[in-house]
Amino acid sequence: MTKPGPSTALIHHPFRAPEGWDAVPVPVHKASTMLFKDTAQLNTPKTRDGISYRYGLPGTPTTYTLAARIATLEHAEHCVLTPSGLAAITLTSLAFLKPGDEVLLPDNAYGQNRHISGSLLRRLDISHRFYDPLDLPAFQALLSERTKLVWIEAAGSVTLEFPDVIGLLKASRAHGGVRVALDNTWGAGLAFNAFDLLPDAEPGLGVDLSMQALTKYPSGGADVLMGAVCTRDIALHRELVAMHENLGYGLGQNDVEAVLRGLPxxxxxxxxxxxxxxxxxxxxxxxxxxxxxxxxxxxxxxxxxxxxxxxxxxxxxxxxxxxxxxxxxxxxxxxxxxxxxxxxxxxxxxxxxxxxxxxxxxxxxxxxxxxxxxxxxxxxxxxxxxxxxxxxxxxxxxxxxxxx
Missing domain, CATH: 3.90.1150.10 (Aspartate Aminotransferase, domain 1)
Structure with a gap:
């Protein structure tokens, strides 16, 4: 090959950081295109439980590092990142609801969760009803065969009523076939363990899914929009990943870096x-x-x-x-x-x-x-x-x- 022109030399520059180089900050990997060593590797991409390096949209090593750390923060096993907290709510609802289903929302739910339930989900023939988060008998009376998802907010939006989380969980479990998702932005994975709420009395009593707006506490800088959905169930995680791919959610790696910097x-x-x-x-x-x-x-x-x-x-x-x-x-x-x-x-x-x-x-x-x-x-x-x-x-x- 003759001496390349300046554009070629810059694109194919031989310098690489030495293997094993390590530092406190997580390296920021920015990429849309991922390179394969040959066509055989191109045609046999390796994807494992949502981690895919075939293209930049699903994530980069930086993205998956943050996802792993948010899962740890939430006491979960798996995490999917989204461009905002609202995107995390939308992802959860679309992944686990289909036409004819019903979702129950606390009356003090985050306003945008109320909005998408009355607009986007309604257009998909998914109904919703509101419940008083402090009135357990009334909540139990609302559960029906169509109820497939229950949202809990602890504490509730704006008026900050703290729901009967234990009662709501037990009622949902007794009904069967209902998944429980918690908006855990307020608790941030620190106030309580959403997946094991009573570890001494009833180990394992917890929600199926926990989402939070990383815009808030994980970032801490008022300069990033991001969300996350966590779970301990690999089957639920795979459903989230599939819907995540369908929606084409992507993250800016500088935003991911900012949240990684705020987490410590x-x-x-x-x-x-x-x-x-x-x-x-x-x-x-x-x-x-x-x-x-x-x-x-x-x-x-x-x-x-x-x-x-x-x-x-x-x-x-x-x-x-x-x-x-x-x-x-x-x-x-x-x-x-x-x-x-x-x-x-x-x-x-x-x-x-x-x-x-x-x-x-x-x-x-x-x-x-x-x-x-x-x-x-x-x-x-x-x-x-x-x-x-x-x-x-x-x-x-x-x-x-x-x-x-």
Whole structure:
């Protein structure tokens, strides 16, 4: 071969990192095209339980490294990564539901899970119904021959009721033929073991599938969108992988690198934000402007006893404050606007604290956990990594806007 031109020389450059070279950071493998040593290897690709190096879309060594670590975090055996938490929810529902089936959702489910159930799944002739996560008899009455998937959120979205996870699991198991999927974004694999909720009393009692938005705690930087679905069952994992391939989900390897970089500090961040959140939730509950604070560790928060049963050590970084009905939504907006240490935006578990007012009347089907006489506007707070005293002072100063 004659001396190659500059483009050829750059594409076929002979330098390779030495075999066995190792470092703390995981190497970032970026590729769409995978190369085979010959046509025989091309025609006999090796795929093992979802790990495939035939093309870059299913994953690279970087992707599969993150998947393995998320499985460990979730106390699972297998993990599939998706481009977002919503994509993980969609993957789970499409993998295990077919026309004519039914899915049961908690009434406090993540809004986008409610949305896809009423739009995408409905177009596929998959029905859905909502249940009260604190009313076990009513949940049992909803289970039918069509019920094939039950979603659980612990804690619930925005209002943070902690469900009767043990009761819901046992009822689903007794019914037979029902798979249970947990949105474990709040617990992050740290607050409790979703696959073995009562290891001392009933070993093995757990969910079939656990998903979480890696956008939140695993990343921790508020700069990545990603999701994951984990399981201990290889058959369920293979169904997820098959649907994953059909949907063509792919991940940017720089995003994968960012989550890998955030994982080593996840436990430290979770504990720090948990402790700060509990302190601020208790302080907010004592304020005269506030009717009620929703936080699973507070004794009067809905589902507190269920939280103590499975997750007494972990309570994440969220609390919601229900303001007294005397304060109009416009005045609550002014309070939020007056905050300086709290950003106004969605998501949570990043370094910056956030505050968002919520109109709950548009996101519940079975009614609100309070009456109009008890409370008015709800604000969800996500506590970041700022100094607690700075956050408390900011809240106190902004609350003065309500005095007028």
């Amino acid at each position: 500090t996840i436990a430290l961040r979770y504990r720090a934000q948990d402790a700060a959140t509990r302190e601020l939730a208790r302080w907010m509950a004592a304020r005269p402007e506030v009717a009620k604070v929703f936080h699973p560790a507070l004794p009067d928060s809905p589902g507190h006893a269920h939280w103590r049963q499975v997750s007494p050590e972990g309570a994440a970084c969220l609390f919601s404050a229900l303001f007294k009905p005397a304060f109009s939504p416009q005045r609550i907006d002014a309070f939020v606007d007056a905050l300086q240490c709290f950003g106004i935006g969605y998501s949570w578990a990043g370094p910056m604290s956030l505050a968002v007012p919520h109109d709950m009347s548009r996101s519940r089907s079975l009614g609100l956990p309070w009456t109009a006489e008890e409370g008015g506007t709800l604000v969800r707070f996500a506590i970041g990594l700022e100094d607690v005293e700075d956050l408390r002072a900011d809240l106190a100063r902004a609350l003065q806007t309500l005095a007028g």
